[in-house]
Amino acid sequence: MGSSGNKASEFSWKLADHPKLPKGKQIAVVVLDGWGEAKPNEYNCIHTAETPKMDSLKNGAPELWRLVKAHGTAVGLPSDDDMGNSEVGHNALGAGRIFSQGAKLVDSALASGKIYDEPGFKYIQESFETGTLHLIGLLSDGGVHSRLDQLQLLLKGVSDRGVKRVRVHILTDGRDVLDGSSVGFVETLEHDLSLLRDKGIDARIASGGGRMYVTMDRYENDWNVVKRGWDAQVLGEAPYKFTDALEAVKKLRAEQQPKPNDQYLPAFVIVDENGKPVGPIVDGDAVVTLNYRADRMVMLAKALEYENFDKFDRVRYPKIRYAGMLEYDGELKLPSHYLVSPPEIERTSGEYLVKNGIRTFACSETVKFGHVTFFWNGNRSGYFNPELEKYVEIPSDSGITFNTQPKMKALEIAEKAREAILSGDFDQVRVNLPNSDMVGHTGDIEATVVACKAADEAVKIILDAIEQVGGIYVVTADHGNAEDMVKRDKSGKPLLDKNGNIQILTSHTLEPVPIAIGGPGLTPGVRFRNDVPNGGLANVAATVINLHGFEAPSDYETTLIEVVDK
Numbered sequence: 001m002g003s004s005g006n007k008a009s010e011f012s013w014k015l016a017d018h019p020k021l022p023k024g025k026q027i028a029v030v031v032l033d034g035w036g037e038a039k040p041n042e043y044n045c046i047h048t049a050e051t052p053k054m055d056s057l058k059n060g061a062p063e064l065w066r067l068v069k070a071h072g073t074a075v076g077l078p079s080d081d082d083m084g085n086s087e088v089g090h091n092a093l094g095a096g097r098i099f100s101q102g103a104k105l106v107d108s109a110l111a112s113g114k115i116y117d118e119p120g121f122k123y124i125q126e127s128f129e130t131g132t133l134h135l136i137g138l139l140s141d142g143g144v145h146s147r148l149d150q151l152q153l154l155l156k157g158v159s160d161r162g163v164k165r166v167r168v169h170i171l172t173d174g175r176d177v178l179d180g181s182s183v184g185f186v187e188t189l190e191h192d193l194s195l196l197r198d199k200g201i202d203a204r205i206a207s208g209g210g211r212m213y214v215t216m217d218r219y220e221n222d223w224n225v226v227k228r229g230w231d232a233q234v235l236g237e238a239p240y241k242f243t244d245a246l247e248a249v250k251k252l253r254a255e256q257q258p259k260p261n262d263q264y265l266p267a268f269v270i271v272d273e274n275g276k277p278v279g280p281i282v283d284g285d286a287v288v289t290l291n292y293r294a295d296r297m298v299m300l301a302k303a304l305e306y307e308n309f310d311k312f313d314r315v316r317y318p319k320i321r322y323a324g325m326l327e328y329d330g331e332l333k334l335p336s337h338y339l340v341s342p343p344e345i346e347r348t349s350g351e352y353l354v355k356n357g358i359r360t361f362a363c364s365e366t367v368k369f370g371h372v373t374f375f376w377n378g379n380r381s382g383y384f385n386p387e388l389e390k391y392v393e394i395p396s397d398s399g400i401t402f403n404t405q406p407k408m409k410a411l412e413i414a415e416k417a418r419e420a421i422l423s424g425d426f427d428q429v430r431v432n433l434p435n436s437d438m439v440g441h442t443g444d445i446e447a448t449v450v451a452c453k454a455a456d457e458a459v460k461i462i463l464d465a466i467e468q469v470g471g472i473y474v475v476t477a478d479h480g481n482a483e484d485m486v487k488r489d490k491s492g493k494p495l496l497d498k499n500g501n502i503q504i505l506t507s508h509t510l511e512p513v514p515i516a517i518g519g520p521g522l523t524p525g526v527r528f529r530n531d532v533p534n535g536g537l538a539n540v541a542a543t544v545i546n547l548h549g550f551e552a553p554s555d556y557e558t559t560l561i562e563v564v565d566k
């Protein structure tokens, strides 16, 4: 157990009583996924949508609503040009401190060259002489799950360290970057691989597919996604075969009906002139999954690592040396080999609160379930204390793009939260409402407006229940998305493509997010301090701990609230 700021002998899980705030209030913590604050205009779906509940929080008591930072260095990302995302956002919300995140840790390990001295790299290196090194990951510079420049550095690194044969299995993005950008990323990668070939290394792209359709499912929503990837990457089988990856991406984008976004390209394999796949994964090979972000790599990591596995028929289970870019699950110790150690996110607010007797309920639908459990608890699966915690997952629809069902399961999540609140069995009821994010990522503006309205309705249901029991609410978000749906130039003007159409922004944003507190249980005199102007998501944990009647641990980012005498 880590205990930064405390000598191990002095460390205690016991939180001190808050001098002014009472215990025993029920608190709803609501995270709207992808709900940022931006100027009102036609590309701001949150503004366009009818959102009376969220509007009333914003326009109600000014001392109980504010904005907090949700991107860049405020959430442990390398720079303030990095948009926020669910992993870093929920990590910060739950852990109450800012940890250098995967993106930054991998950057440093590559820059210093330390990555090559670690046991993870030494392990895969054992296959370089006689086997192939396979690199599987998201190919973009989005920076949410992976980054192209890290792949480029790694390619250079392995080529200097004895690799003979490299196969890259690409997953096209279009979700953290503009749709269509996959073509440029493949061109860049092909160029880099050609430089390796000039050095005598047999280096090629071997397979591919769109991230939402191939490999990168999460929280076990749809194993078929991982199976499609497995078939292409391991077995060398896919519905589409090409001899060239650039041609594959261009043709699949142009010829499929309806035209797929980069996110949804079907699986393809690259074959030689005899139609033989150029890079299936076989015994003796090494595999690295390039993504540093955990949620969408865990399922593949299980398929690659677990001897006993029944989620789909793997047909072949090759004996490989497998390493993740990072360790993806600290509780499962998955995978057992990795190139870079993950941030040590320990002593999270969830663990403290449970150890101080706070009965906790957490709920979302599958596609965001791990956000309020796994990410919230520092990339750790499972309960701290099953006697005091209940995590409820509402099954998400699978096999659809969420613009076709923009209401998603928001009402079901709200209903579950309402029941949990009214039952009186829980002190904290925590939910994630996925709509504005998941539908925002589809780039469908009309559907995103419907999504935002549905999320607002869900907030109302939860806050009404809090009203009924005399509790407290904390409503916030993890990063922006639906509040800006267009790519802009530096001056903020919408960018047009070569046909004069606006360029739809499917990604997250750099915008701050709102936080509102209130409810009949809130002690009179509680208000946001005005001396934390740069407050970010990491300040929320101390705030929530205070509202439960405790002082936050001394090394947590400071609370956002104060209590003035009334």
Ligand SMILES: O=C(O)[C@@H](CO)OP(=O)(O)O
Pocket (backbone or CB within 6 Å): 033, 034, 084, 085, 086, 087, 144, 145, 175, 176, 296, 437
């Ligand atoms: O869908 C995802 O994986 C990311 C975007 O890449 O979104 P979020 O961080 O909101 O989960």
Ligand SMILES: [Mn+2]
Pocket (backbone or CB within 6 Å): 033, 034, 085, 086, 087, 089, 437, 478, 479
């Ligand atoms: Mn999110």
Ligand SMILES: [Mn+2]
Pocket (backbone or CB within 6 Å): 034, 086, 437, 438, 441, 481, 508
């Ligand atoms: Mn998102």
